[in-house]
Amino acid sequence: MWLAISALNLAIAVIVGAFGAHGLKSRASLEQLNWWHTSTEYFFYNALGLLAIAILVKVSPLFPIKASFLCLQIGIVFFCGSLYLMALGLPRILGAITPIGGTFMILGWLLLAWNAYKLSK
Template sequence: MWIAIAALNLTFAVILGAFGAHGLKSFATPEQLAWWHTATDYFFYHALGLLALGIMAKTLPRLPIKFSFICLQIGIFLFCGSLYLMSIGIPRIFGAITPIGGAFMILGWLVLAWNAFRYPK
């Protein structure tokens, strides 16, 4: 299940990246394009992280990954989602959500590190 969710995230990252590269250029400002690019970069990084967690769940079954996975997924949704919304002209108030998404991403990685120290093998 974890790998399938990661693969879906990667699929959406490709679709949204392509849309940003081809569909936004005609009406987006340079600032909006930069937001879109940042969102897509972070989407890819963290979707690959989800894939790595899915693989770890298969190869290191004692390593708990569920909380990290959920935090990263929430982080993708909030961080990237808010940047995507601002990029298409939704009010900048959504920018207040972006750091919350970033905090979830950080928490996901910190919990993974904590669990890796606790369950070394």
């Protein structure tokens, strides 16, 4: 399941990236395009991270990844989702959600590091 979720995230990242480059380009302000670009970059980085975690669990089934994976997925939805919505013209108050998503992303990576450290002992 982890691998499938990772692949779906990567497919969606390609779709929204293409939409931003082709469908949004002529309709959005520079600020909106920057939000879209930032969101798509973070989406790709963290989706690739999800893929790496999904592969890791195949190689080392005992490695605890659920919390890391969930935090990264929640972070993608909140961080990227809020920026995408603002780029589409929804109220800028959604920007208050963006740091929550970033915090989840950071937490996901820190949990992965902590579990890797614990496993190495």
